[in-house]
Every structure is written in structure tokens, then in C-alpha cells.
Amino acid sequence: MIIREALRNATERLENHRVSSPRLNAEVILAHCLEVDKTYLYTHDDRTLGDVEFQKIEDALYERISGVPVQYIVGRQEFYGRYFTVNPDVLIPRPETEYIVEAVLDLHPRSGSSIIDVGTGSGCIGLTLALEIPDAQVTVTDVSYAALLTAKSNAVQLGARASIVCMDLLEAVRGPFDIVVSNPPYVSRDETSRLQIEVREHEPHVALFGEEDGLAAYRKLIPSAERVLKPGGILIMEIGAGLERRVLDLFGTRWVVFPTRKDLQGIPRTVSARKLG
Numbered sequence: 001m002i003i004r005e006a007l008r009n010a011t012e013r014l015e016n017h018r019v020s021s022p023r024l025n026a027e028v029i030l031a032h033c034l035e036v037d038k039t040y041l042y043t044h045d046d047r048t049l050g051d052v053e054f055q056k057i058e059d060a061l062y063e064r065i066s067g068v069p070v071q072y073i074v075g076r077q078e079f080y081g082r083y084f085t086v087n088p089d090v091l092i093p094r095p096e097t098e099y100i101v102e103a104v105l106d107l108h109p110r111s112g113s114s115i116i117d118v119g120t121g122s123g124c125i126g127l128t129l130a131l132e133i134p135d136a137q138v139t140v141t142d143v144s145y146a147a148l149l150t151a152k153s154n155a156v157q158l159g160a161r162a163s164i165v166c167m168d169l170l171e172a173v174r175g176p177f178d179i180v181v182s183n184p185p186y187v188s189r190d191e192t193s194r195l196q197i198e199v200r201e202h203e204p205h206v207a208l209f210g211e212e213d214g215l216a217a218y219r220k221l222i223p224s225a226e227r228v229l230k231p232g233g234i235l236i237m238e239i240g241a242g243l244e245r246r247v248l249d250l251f252g253t254r255w256v257v258f259p260t261r262k263d264l265q266g267i268p269r270t271v272s273a274r275k276l277g
Contacts, residue, residue: 001054004045006030010061017065025070029060032074069198079124082131084154089146090121091183091207096238096263099270100181101128103236103261109178111135116228118169118182118221119143121207123151125181127160138162139173144206169220175228183238184217214240218247226254231277236270244268 014022031038033056060073071077071092076085079093080101086092111134117126120140130138140162142148148164155162185207225235239247244260251257254276261270
């Protein structure tokens with residue numbers, strides 16, 4: 001089978017199994033299995049596949065049709081212009097999480113700012129800030145040791161300097177920090193059936209689901225951030241759809257809340273607040 005036929009066949013099979021963006025998924029899988037870029041698939045579309053290459057593509061297609069996210073199959077995901085290693089121990093970085101990075105950079109933090117990324121997963125937020133802010137003193141934390149191994153791998157791969165700490169939220173640090181950032185678990189268990197199979201069955205539940213009504217992490221994180229932030233320090237968190245009002249209501253009188261950032265569909269996504277002196 002030549003590449004052109006394999007690409008057409010893969011696209012049709014993914015489409016028949018109702019996989020979203022079947023052509024794009026087919027391109028990503030073939031490029032990964034052949035260890036080439038997507039342009040190569042079209043400039044060498046008459047190249048015959050070897051037996052090993054064909055089997056690698058078949059195995060990857062089987063995984064994708066079974067619901068495994070394509071990012072886990074290829075082992076990476078782009079975030080803020082860089083590729084991060086991902087696996088089932090960490091959430092797949094989403095475009096909306098980039099708003100946290102933008103919110104921090106819009107503050108024009110000084111060189112050497114102290115920043116802690118709570119629940120870092122792959123490290124995408126904290127390590128990006130370490131690379132974007134000169135001499136930033138970044139700490140990344142997670143309750144999952146396996147997730148931190150992935151974050152460490154990404155730090156080495158990207159050349160990002162960061163301290164790595166295994167703990168739940170902010171329980172084991174004193175600070176003080178200039179900025180606390182977090183994409184905490186906020187999906188309610190009641191929403192499980194509405195999640196895509198890729199998310200529900202393959203991404204780590206500890207990073208997805210918030211206890212009680214999805215607000216448990218915020219109820220703990222806001223007072224903990226107040227404890228570790230310097231006077232005038234900033235807390236920036238991602239929120240789920242429909243949570244804006246309930247999360248904002250958790251801030252007490254020692255905070256000045258900023259306008260919530262919305263994503264491209266107008267959904268409130270990023271809550272920011274400044275701790276009063």
C-alpha cells in the first residue's frame with residue numbers, strides 16, 4: 001500500500017467510526033508512525049509502506065477508533081507554541097488554558113518573579129511561564145507523582161528551570177509568591193456522562209473531577225493562596241463553563257477581583273484576583 005492509499009483508507013475508517021476531524025487525525029497518525037511531517041505525506045504520497053510501518057499505522061488506528069486521544073497516541077501536544085510530552089498520567093493541554101499564561105504575561109511581571117503552578121500536570125503552564133519570563137523563580141506542584149515525572153521530562157526537554165514538588169494544592173509551601181496559577185479539577189461527577197469518551201475513559205480523573213459540586217479545589221485553593229501570596233500578589237485560575245459566579249463568590253474581602261477572561265466562544269474561562277496588602 002502506498003501513502004496516498006493509506007491516508008485515504010485511514011480517513012474513511014475514522015469517519016465511519018465517527019471520530020471527529022478524521023482527515024486531520026489520519027494525517028497526524030501517519031506522520032507519527034512514519035516519523036515524518038505532514039507535508040511529506042503529500043510530497044511522497046506514492047511511496048510504498050513497509051510491513052512494519054503498515055502495522056504501526058494499523059495499531060495506532062485501532063487505538064484511536066477505540067477512543068484513545070490522538071495526543072496520547074503520538075505522545076505530545078502543542079501549547080503556547082511548544083510541544084509538551086503527554087501521556088495518560090496528565091491532562092492533555094487545551095487552548096483555553098493558554099489564557100492563564102496570557103493573563104500572567106499581561107501583568108508584565110518583573111524579572112525574577114516567584115510563581116507557583118498548582119496541579120501542573122504536564123507542566124504546560126508553569127514551564128511556559130519559566131521560559132517566557134526572564135529569571136522567573138517557578139515552582140510546579142501536583143498531587144500525582146506520575147504527573148510530576150512527565151513535568152520533569154518536559155522541563156528537561158524544553159530547557160525550563162523549575163522546582164518540582166509533590167503535594168496537594170498548596171499544603172506544603174510557605175511562600176511568599178508573587179503569582180499563583182492553577183487549572184484545578186472542576187468537572188462535577190454529575191457531568192461524567194456528558195464528557196467525550198476520550199476524556200471520560202482516558203484522561204486522569206484526579207485532574208478532571210472536583211469533589212462535591214466541582215468547587216472543592218477552589219474552596220481550598222483561594223484561602224491557601226491568600227496565605228502564600230505576597231501583599232499585592234495575584235491568583236489566576238481556570239474555571240469550567242457555568243462556574244464563574246460561584247467561584248467569584250468564594251473570594252473574601254481581602255481580594256480585588258479582576259474581570260474574567262472569556263474564550264473565543266464567550267465562555268468565562270480565567271478568574272484573576274489580587275491579594276490586598
